[in-house]
Amino acid sequence: MRNDSRLSRMLHVLLHMARHDGPMTSEVVARMLGTNPVVVRRTMAGLREAGYVRSEKGHGGGWSIAMDLTKVSLLDVHRAVGGPRIFAIGSEHPNPDCAVEKVVNEAVEGAMREAEALLIGRLGEVSLAELAKRFDMRCTGAIDARAPKQT
């Protein structure tokens, strides 16, 4: 299938919203992401259910932040958009009869579990506020904003 870009897209949107006065419409967000408003509403629905954003209809409506950026991590966003599928590889038979296959699955899945735990850990360590700070630092001419230690 295609790459799942929902996490990246939502982070992109959320940071923009955090630096934006008033609500942003799905139309505007869609142009930012290079997609269309329906995809935006569909994906942001998960964030709304999690209470991270709010949406309002009618004139002057649109999406706005409804959380404390210091309290929500990249992992939280990942989960809110319903992206549990991290790896593109895996076995067809999770619980095979064949003893050989069992040994193989245990080895491969063990490695994947470790890698997933690391990824989850890293995403959980970084808050949206931290990302926003990195953005600000980059804009104000910081020397290196690639991945500063949390302070």
Next chain:
Amino acid sequence: MRNDSRLSRMLHVLLHMARHDGPMTSEVVARMLGTNPVVVRRTMAGLREAGYVRSEKGHGGGWSIAMDLTKVSLLDVHRAVGGPRIFAIGSEHPNPDCAVEKVVNEAVEGAMREAEALLIGRLGEVSLAELAKRFDMRCTGAIDARAPKQT
């Protein structure tokens, strides 16, 4: 897209071949994997090009091991089957103009790089011989063959 199960499948086949006298036909392998011979030939072609297996036509032909099991790791097999796509998540714009998106990509991709490095490292640590040993231990009634330390 679908899950990429080529690594698991090939490991499964290779361990069986290692415990099997004489060549195995694509037909037999396909039944083992629950697929068909063409898929087997297609996937094993990568292993053949890497020199890990040999294939012979005609009567008594089929696939056989052509390597030292202690010298080939799970990572080697992963690479031989051409499975570079590990993650199902990622950004649409690897090199965006938007500064916000750059910060987002760096954060997410940084975490993914670490996780990938860990996974690659783990797969590279385990040889096919080690897997075969775990299988033998399990069959001879070892108490716990889940993921013993290498000896």
Next chain:
DNA sequence: GAATCATGTAACATTTAATGTAACGTGAAT
């Protein structure tokens, strides 16, 4: 050397989940 066995390969269909798109409904502001 003809028949058979097994691989090699091309061409096309299927699957799966994300994404793209069109259509229509609902609530809010003007």
Next chain:
DNA sequence: ATTCACGTTACATTAAATGTTACATGATTC
């Protein structure tokens, strides 16, 4: 009442692995 913007459904598109059919080629057996 009109317009704006979200909410939702339904269906199309896309990408990559997998499934399938068909046919060619080389090796073995007779």
